[in-house]
Amino acid sequence: MRFSIGLVAALLLATPAIAADTATLEANKKTVVEFYEKGLNQKDFDAAAKYFGPRYVQHNPTAPDGIEGFKKFITFLREKFPDSHSEIKKVFADGDYVILHVHAVREKGTRGNAIVDIFKLENGKIVEHWDVNQPIPEKAANENGMF
Template identity: 80%
Template sequence: MHKGAVMRSLFIGLIGLLSLAISPALAADAAAQEANKKAVLEFYDAALNRKDFDAAAKFFGPHYIQHNPTAPDGIEGFKAFLGFLRERFPDSRSEIKRAFADGDYVILHVHSVREKGTRGRAIVDIFRLENGKIVEHWDVVQEIPEKAANTNGMF
């Protein structure tokens, strides 16, 4: 066998062995990402739609860092926010249009309507998880205008 052919065969064999070693790690990572996404979706429904702090609280890690400058920090701050929603916007609903998972991050694209009959807001929520529990949150909120400059829609 030619030396180049032997080297090529060894190289292909090595790639095969590496792919066998890497595949379980990739599968585990994909499973963890899906579990994170599932946890955030369940949390979001319990918290934002049902406004049920007790049901939502099981998804928090030992701490919760809030990056929205208008929302109080921590798990108790989130509890106060849900109280505000229950009192001021009891019929508010959030429809998740898209959900993405990337490592320990889950990103949601949401149509939030606080008062029936209004256009609502487009929201992108970003959650960071540790060991499958929510520990950090960022969001970007945009009012849905009466008239858009294009016909593409926000969702």
């Protein structure tokens, strides 16, 4: 097999870009997972706040917007559901977006919810959030599981 010098040069030049992209994706995933652990599981707003960018746009229509809105949500969790815990089952990254597939249980002994959280990052900081929340049924119509 023969390669042109131009093709070889292009491949060599692209390799650092691919490595940089991979490093950014991994850093973004780490940021979101740490944010989730500090905020949602430890219910520690101050520890989670360092992961925010200059703004936090909330796309969940039932949640208050902004960083202060997130602070109110953490206060609500701490007061109403102190034992709540979210287990991250899968983490995906695509460019500036990180997607989590989560099993969230607010009260011990309940089935909880399957959640997909989508975070947008800018310069390594969280600036937007979307989520989709689905209760885990008592009986499923199939044997595949939600996770």
